Amino acid sequence: MGEAVNGPRTFPNHIYHDQLNNNQGGNHIGREIVRSCDPTVLDTLALTMTKSNGTRSHYSLRNGLVAPKWHKTMGCCAFIISSVLYSLKRFGSYITKKVSWPLMFITLMMSIFMFTLFTDFIPFNRIVYSKDADNSAKGFIPLKGNTQSDRSALHLRRDVYGSDPKITLPLPRASTSSFNALSANGSQQGKAIKRFPACIVFGVSKCGTKAVIEYLKLHPHVVAPRSEINFFNNETLQHQHGLDWYIQQMPPSLDHQITVEKSPDYFQNHLCADLIRAAAPATKLILLLREPIERLVSEYMQLSEKRPGLPEFDKWVIGQDTGDVDQRVPSVMVSAYSEHVSYWLSVFPREQIHIIESQSLRDYPLQEMRRVEKFLNLQPFFQPDDFYYNSTRGFYCMRMRFSGKTQCLGKSKGREHITVSQSIMEKLQNFYQPYNNKLKQILSLDFPWL
Ligand SMILES: Nc1ncnc2c1ncn2[C@@H]1O[C@H](COP(=O)(O)OS(=O)(=O)O)[C@@H](OP(=O)(O)O)[C@H]1O
Structure with missing residues (x-):
C-alpha cells in the first residue's frame, strides 16, 4: 500500500504525455510518462503533450509556473523588446528620441498584458503528489484544457522512468494529515477542522450509495458532506479551485472522527482513481455493486x-442500427463492472x-454496516434498533438513537x-455475462447474480 512522503519530494524534469482512450463515452484520458531527466536543470520541468490528432505541444514548468512554451516565448520577446525600447529612450538614443513617453508607457503595458494573456500560470503548490512504498512518486498538475486531450491532470509516474536522477521541489505533503493543515481553521488539538476524506464511496450509482452514507452518518465518529462533491471527475473544479477547495466542502470533524464522501x-x-491515489494514497474506498x-x-x-x-427502454438500450445492446449508451457500460473494477484494482x-x-x-x-465499521476501524456502534423495515418504502430506514x-x-x-x-x-443477460464472469474471477466473490 502506498504511503505519503514526508519531507521534500523528488521529481523528474522531463515528462512525456501519452494519449490513452478509456472507451468511456469517447473520453480521452491523458497520462504522462516520464522519459528522461536533466539533473543540471533543477527548476525546470518540461512536458510534451501528444494530442489525439497527433500534434504535440510543449510546456515548461519553471520557477513554479507552467505555461505553453510558445506563449511564454512570445510574452518574453514582447517584454524584452519593450524593455530595450524603454532603455534606449531613457538614455536618449537618437532613434527613440521621437517616441513620446506616453507611447513608451503604452508599449510597456501592452507587453506585460500580452505576457499574462498568453501565459497559463499554474503555481507549483497546485501540484498534488505522493510517494509509494515502492519508492514510486506520482504527481498531478491541473492544466486548463480546451480539448478532450488536454484533460485535467498530468500524471507523472516515477515508477516507469527507473533510476534517472530527480529534482527536489519544496512541495507540501500529500497525506491526509497534511490536508488537515490546509483547513481554514488550522489543525489545533480538540478543535473541529475540515479534513480530506478518510474514505470515499466511489460507486456505483444506483446501487445504494446514498443508503450507505446515510447509515454511516448515524455513527458518532463519522461526518459526511450533505451532497456529492464530484471533485475528482470535474476538471473545472480541479483547475479553478484545487484540493483545498475540495477539503473546504467537508464538514468539520474532531480528531477521533473520520470524514466520508460519496461521489458514485x-x-x-x-x-479519478489516479487522482485520489495521488492526493491521498491511503484513502479507503467503498464500492457497491448491484445486479447489472x-x-x-x-x-x-x-x-x-x-x-x-x-x-422507451428497449429503444434506449438496443442500437437501432445493430439490433444489439448499445455500448454507446454510457449507462449500459457503467454496469459492465469488470471494466472499471479492474482499473481501480490496478x-x-x-x-x-x-x-x-x-x-x-x-x-x-x-450486518453490512458492521462490516463497514470494521473496514474503517471504527468503534462498534451499530445495533439492531438503528434500522427498521419500512414496508411502504420497501427498504430499511433509520432510527436516531438519542x-x-x-x-x-x-x-x-x-x-x-x-x-x-x-x-x-x-x-x-447475454451482454453482461462475460463482464460478470470476469468480475467474479478478479474479485473472487460470489454474489447471487454472478
Ligand atoms: N438500504 C438500501 N440498500 C440498498 N439499496 C438501497 C437501499 N435503500 C435504497 N436502495 C436503492 O438504491 C438505489 C439508489 O442508489 P443510490 O443511492 O446509489 O443512487 S444515486 O446514485 O445516489 O442516485 C435505489 O434504487 P431504485 O429504487 O431502483 O431506484 C434505492 O431503492
Missing part, C-alpha cells in the same frame, strides 16, 4: 424522470476497497421499475 460517478471515470440489469433499469427510471423525451490494493452487494445492504443493513426520530431516504429512492420484455432481458 468516480467509478466509471478511471482518472437492475442497476441499468434504476438509472433509466431516474433519467426518464429528468428527461421527458428519453426513448491503482489501489484490493484490501483498500470494501465491496458491498447492494441487495445484501438492502436486506441486512446491520431522539428516537425516524428517517428514510428521499422519494427519489425506491422508484417503481418498468417491466423489461423477455427478448430484451435475454440480450442484456
Whole structure:
C-alpha cells in the first residue's frame, strides 16, 4: 500500500504525455510518462503533450509556473523588446528620441498584458503528489484544457522512468494529515477542522450509495458532506479551485472522527482513481455493486424522470442500427463492472476497497454496516434498533438513537421499475455475462447474480 512522503519530494524534469482512450463515452484520458531527466536543470520541468490528432505541444514548468512554451516565448520577446525600447529612450538614443513617453508607457503595458494573456500560470503548490512504498512518486498538475486531450491532470509516474536522477521541489505533503493543515481553521488539538476524506464511496450509482452514507452518518465518529462533491471527475473544479477547495466542502470533524464522501460517478471515470491515489494514497474506498440489469433499469427510471423525451427502454438500450445492446449508451457500460473494477484494482490494493452487494445492504443493513465499521476501524456502534423495515418504502430506514426520530431516504429512492420484455432481458443477460464472469474471477466473490 502506498504511503505519503514526508519531507521534500523528488521529481523528474522531463515528462512525456501519452494519449490513452478509456472507451468511456469517447473520453480521452491523458497520462504522462516520464522519459528522461536533466539533473543540471533543477527548476525546470518540461512536458510534451501528444494530442489525439497527433500534434504535440510543449510546456515548461519553471520557477513554479507552467505555461505553453510558445506563449511564454512570445510574452518574453514582447517584454524584452519593450524593455530595450524603454532603455534606449531613457538614455536618449537618437532613434527613440521621437517616441513620446506616453507611447513608451503604452508599449510597456501592452507587453506585460500580452505576457499574462498568453501565459497559463499554474503555481507549483497546485501540484498534488505522493510517494509509494515502492519508492514510486506520482504527481498531478491541473492544466486548463480546451480539448478532450488536454484533460485535467498530468500524471507523472516515477515508477516507469527507473533510476534517472530527480529534482527536489519544496512541495507540501500529500497525506491526509497534511490536508488537515490546509483547513481554514488550522489543525489545533480538540478543535473541529475540515479534513480530506478518510474514505470515499466511489460507486456505483444506483446501487445504494446514498443508503450507505446515510447509515454511516448515524455513527458518532463519522461526518459526511450533505451532497456529492464530484471533485475528482470535474476538471473545472480541479483547475479553478484545487484540493483545498475540495477539503473546504467537508464538514468539520474532531480528531477521533473520520470524514466520508460519496461521489458514485468516480467509478466509471478511471482518472479519478489516479487522482485520489495521488492526493491521498491511503484513502479507503467503498464500492457497491448491484445486479447489472437492475442497476441499468434504476438509472433509466431516474433519467426518464429528468428527461421527458428519453426513448422507451428497449429503444434506449438496443442500437437501432445493430439490433444489439448499445455500448454507446454510457449507462449500459457503467454496469459492465469488470471494466472499471479492474482499473481501480490496478491503482489501489484490493484490501483498500470494501465491496458491498447492494441487495445484501438492502436486506441486512446491520450486518453490512458492521462490516463497514470494521473496514474503517471504527468503534462498534451499530445495533439492531438503528434500522427498521419500512414496508411502504420497501427498504430499511433509520432510527436516531438519542431522539428516537425516524428517517428514510428521499422519494427519489425506491422508484417503481418498468417491466423489461423477455427478448430484451435475454440480450442484456447475454451482454453482461462475460463482464460478470470476469468480475467474479478478479474479485473472487460470489454474489447471487454472478
Ligand atoms: N438500504 C438500501 N440498500 C440498498 N439499496 C438501497 C437501499 N435503500 C435504497 N436502495 C436503492 O438504491 C438505489 C439508489 O442508489 P443510490 O443511492 O446509489 O443512487 S444515486 O446514485 O445516489 O442516485 C435505489 O434504487 P431504485 O429504487 O431502483 O431506484 C434505492 O431503492
